[in-house]
Amino acid sequence: MMVYNDSFxxxxxxxxxxxxxxxxxxxxHLVFEALTTPALLKRWLGVHNNWSLAVxxxxxxxxxxxxxxxxxxxxxxxxxxxxxxxxxxxxRIVNTEKFDDPWYEGDATNTTTLDxxxxxxxxxxxxLYGSKDVRDGVLQSPMDQGMKLGFDVLADVLASVLAQxxxxx
Numbered sequence: 001m002m003v004y005n006d007s008f009x010x011x012x013x014x015x016x017x018x019x020x021x022x023x024x025x026x027x028x029h030l031v032f033e034a035l036t037t038p039a040l041l042k043r044w045l046g047v048h049n050n051w052s053l054a055v056x057x058x059x060x061x062x063x064x065x066x067x068x069x070x071x072x073x074x075x076x077x078x079x080x081x082x083x084x085x086x087x088x089x090x091x092r093i094v095n096t097e098k099f100d101d102p103w104y105e106g107d108a109t110n111t112t113t114l115d116x117x118x119x120x121x122x123x124x125x126x127x128l129y130g131s132k133d134v135r136d137g138v139l140q141s142p143m144d145q146g147m148k149l150g151f152d153v154l155a156d157v158l159a160s161v162l163a164q165x166x167x168x169x
Contacts, residue, residue, distance in 0.1 A: 001101075004041065006154075007021070007022055007023035007122075008020075008021070008147075008148045008151060009021045009022075010144045010147075012135070012139070012164045013126065014128070015132040015135070016128055016129050016131060016132055016134075016135050017125060017126055017127060017129070017135065017138065018126070018127045018129075018131070018135060018138060018143075018145055019125070020124070020125045020126075020127070020128045020144070020156075021122060021123065021124045021125075022122070022123050022148075022151045023120055023121070023122045023123075024121050024123065024154070024155055024158055025119070025120055025155070025158070025162075026120070026121055026157065026159075026161075026162060027116060027119060027121060028090050028091065028114040028115070028121040028159040028160070029089075029090040029161065030121075030158060030161060030166065031090075031114050031121045031123060031158065032048040032089060032090035032091075032093075032114055033090075034154060034157060034158060034161075035112065036058060036060050036093070037058075037092065038056040038057070038058055039123075040157060040161075041053060041056050041058075042056050043069075043153070043157045044150060044153040044154040045068065045150060045154075046068075046070045046146065046150055046159045047153060048146075048149045048150065048153060049072075049149070050072050050073040050074075051070045051071065051072045052070065052071055052072075053068060053069075053070055054070065054071040054077070055067060055068060055069035055079075056068055059084075060084065060087060061084065061087065061114050062084055062085065062086060062087055063083065063084065064083070064084045065081060065082065065083050065084070066081065066082055066083075066084070066095070067079070067080075067118045067128075068080050068081070071084075076159050078099070078100070078101070079099065079100035079101075080097055080098065080099045080100065081097075081098060081100075082095045082096040082097040082098060082107075082111075083095060083096050085109070090114060091109070091113060091114050091115075092113050092114070093110075093111075093112045094110070094111045094112075095109070095110050096108070096109055096110075097109075097110055101147065103141070104129070104134050104137055104138055105130060105131075105134050106129070106130035106131075106134060107130075108126045108127050108128060108129050108130075109127070110125055110126070110127050110128075111125070111126045112124070112125045112126075123151075131140075
């Protein structure tokens with residue numbers, strides 16, 4: 001099985017956007033499931049450095065909402081919620097995001113695309129912020145490190161699911 005940990009890339013396609021790209025050794029329908037299925041999200045999304053995804057609620061439909069709450073070993077929590085604006089299974093998700101205790105001004109809109117070629121899937125998440133200043137502030141945070149760690153764990157989860165015959169649940 002191919003491993004693509006070195007494919008993680010962060011770019012700035014516009015003055016208000018950050019794009020994050022990572023290739024996975026899995027078909028896109030499985031990557032889509034890992035992005036939208038609570039049992040799978042709890043195995044990889046932000047679950048590093050003693051954090052767990054304690055709450056993961058998803059109403060996967062246009063106009064539906066999601067709610068995530070991460071908890072660390074000391075009991076500290078960080079929550080986020082959003083609304084799904086577009087869902088095209090298994091290739092595209094557009095949603096808003098807003099943190100309970102915002103560490104940046106306003107909310108953001110995430111557009112996630114999944115492109116499959118030869119059994120591997122390239123995930124591109126483009127995050128649109130309210131202003132260049134907000135985007136620049138996020139770029140100065142360790143957001144990229146957290147996303148890279150999360151995507152590395154996601155790659156392991158996908159490999160585990162594939163090793164078990166590809167049943168995601």
